[in-house]
Amino acid sequence: MIQEARKYQAFYTKSTPIVDYMVSKLSLKNDDKIFDPCGGDGVFVEAILDINEFANIDVCELNDNAFNILQDKFAKHPTVHIRQCDTLLDNDLFFNSGFGGIYDKIVANPPYGAWQDYEKRDKLKKLFPNLYAKETYALFLFRCIELLKNGGILSFITPDTFLNLHMHKAIRKHILTKTKIIELALFPSSFFPGINFGYANLSIITLQKSDSKTDSLSNHFRVVNGFSNVMQLSNTSDKQLKSFFFLQNDVLTNSDHAFFIADNSKVGESINKTKLKIGDIAACVTGFYSGDDKTFLQVNSPDLKNGKNYGLVVDNSINRDYQNIRDILDGIEGEKHFLPIVKGGNTKYLKPEGWFMNWSKEAVRHYRIDKKARFQNPQFYFKYGIGVPMISSSSITASLIENKLFDQSIVGIFPKDEKLTYYLLAFFNSPTCNKLIRIINPSANNPANYIKKIPFIMPDDKILDTIGSKVEEILQSIKTKSEYDRETEDEIYRLITGLYGF
Numbered sequence: 001m002i003q004e005a006r007k008y009q010a011f012y013t014k015s016t017p018i019v020d021y022m023v024s025k026l027s028l029k030n031d032d033k034i035f036d037p038c039g040g041d042g043v044f045v046e047a048i049l050d051i052n053e054f055a056n057i058d059v060c061e062l063n064d065n066a067f068n069i070l071q072d073k074f075a076k077h078p079t080v081h082i083r084q085c086d087t088l089l090d091n092d093l094f095f096n097s098g099f100g101g102i103y104d105k106i107v108a109n110p111p112y113g114a115w116q117d118y119e120k121r122d123k124l125k126k127l128f129p130n131l132y133a134k135e136t137y138a139l140f141l142f143r144c145i146e147l148l149k150n151g152g153i154l155s156f157i158t159p160d161t162f163l164n165l166h167m168h169k170a171i172r173k174h175i176l177t178k179t180k181i182i183e184l185a186l187f188p189s190s191f192f193p194g195i196n197f198g199y200a201n202l203s204i205i206t207l208q209k210s211d212s213k214t215d216s217l218s219n220h221f222r223v224v225n226g227f228s229n230v231m232q233l234s235n236t237s238d239k240q241l242k243s244f245f246f247l248q249n250d251v252l253t254n255s256d257h258a259f260f261i262a263d264n265s266k267v268g269e270s271i272n273k274t275k276l277k278i279g280d281i282a283a284c285v286t287g288f289y290s291g292d293d294k295t296f297l298q299v300n301s302p303d304l305k306n307g308k309n310y311g312l313v314v315d316n317s318i319n320r321d322y323q324n325i326r327d328i329l330d331g332i333e334g335e336k337h338f339l340p341i342v343k344g345g346n347t348k349y350l351k352p353e354g355w356f357m358n359w360s361k362e363a364v365r366h367y368r369i370d371k372k373a374r375f376q377n378p379q380f381y382f383k384y385g386i387g388v389p390m391i392s393s394s395s396i397t398a399s400l401i402e403n404k405l406f407d408q409s410i411v412g413i414f415p416k417d418e419k420l421t422y423y424l425l426a427f428f429n430s431p432t433c434n435k436l437i438r439i440i441n442p443s444a445n446n447p448a449n450y451i452k453k454i455p456f457i458m459p460d461d462k463i464l465d466t467i468g469s470k471v472e473e474i475l476q477s478i479k480t481k482s483e484y485d486r487e488t489e490d491e492i493y494r495l496i497t498g499l500y501g502f
């Protein structure tokens, strides 16, 4: 049963406040033609029938059991039509989408990332060429927008990842140009009984189909968040909730049409209005992977965190003079061919040395041709820059890459102007930067493409010098005492807050 639930992503909406909110957002009328594209056990159908027992509802459901249960449950309702079909591939629905849609209202909790076999994935890619076929909910959303009549309203509950992730760029453009968003409610996934995915929150998007792009783009829509419990969905005008208003045209002009929704409007504004981004002033690149770290990577102590399964590096095999070796990217001849490498892990400013990569000529030849290895962005290996771990524990952190190799769990940041290095090291450790990156990408991931979008404000020379010398103080202190003065760090943060305004 659990396996079946996973296959069809049959997580039913067992939450009256969620169902009631979504149905209320539809502004139902007696003669509406309504559609639920993934019926499950019929929670939405029941809620609609409670309001209008003669509501005209079409339901699609793929799964045998669920289909049978639905048929039994609504056998006495002649205006409820249940079909066993695949909403994404069904010919009738495809046909009706092509003719401008047939439904006044659509409500759904579509499957999120349901498993698709390869044959179906290929079909979906052909049917929805611009969309990310692995993430089913976006395909349902697209199909259902197509199925709405002009002026028709849809309410969908989905993860909030479509608001920001690169792979959902096309669905964002579709929503922004073909519909008018009425309301977007954002809340923790734990509000949904039985679901709590750490990687995203949930969203309920209510929108109205619009055949005028101009009308769509001049639409202001409301985003509500700040929910502390699910009951608050019954009154989204509640003063305790947070509301933000956005113009669709502004969202469309954001890079990748991303929705940057910040509690602090200054943060959102800074992202939307910035002239310069980190990607303009620095190269942001992912690092190296040997393809087989157990064989090529060694540690300098058996007690190193996560280092248990790696061989111990022999002191004599470590090369400390590698910066003077010409053609270092071809590897090192001789016995001294292990080089320090910076790996992930959330340490600020400076990471203690612990990991060493085999950089013999033979090993490098292997890295260059091995399928699993990633000999990527080698022009940045052994350069002086900053490393930001791809995954942050709570806040984003950064440490120096002091002319070392850096691995693929790190995004290497190499400013075009080297005098910005210490400033950027401070910035990437600051709460200001953390606020920005979490709006740009709400998950705890910091891939290079998102880091590039962080707004950059060029400090004047005085601030640059002050922050530079404070960072130097911190680095010296870590080198000599393995700790640093938090007051110095706070002073830096205050200066950065002063620059950005938050």
Ligand SMILES: C[S@@+](CC[C@H](N)C(=O)[O-])C[C@H]1O[C@@H](n2cnc3c(N)ncnc32)[C@H](O)[C@@H]1O
Pocket: 008, 009, 010, 011, 012, 013, 014, 037, 038, 039, 040, 041, 042, 043, 044, 060, 061, 062, 063, 066, 085, 086, 087, 088, 108, 109, 110, 111, 112, 114
């Ligand atoms: C997340 S559940 C939601 C069910 C119900 N609407 C609710 O909210 O409780 C998704 C439902 O969609 C069905 N489903 C999955 N893929 C489908 C498809 N391609 N076409 C139609 N139904 C599908 C599943 O079997 C499951 O019952």
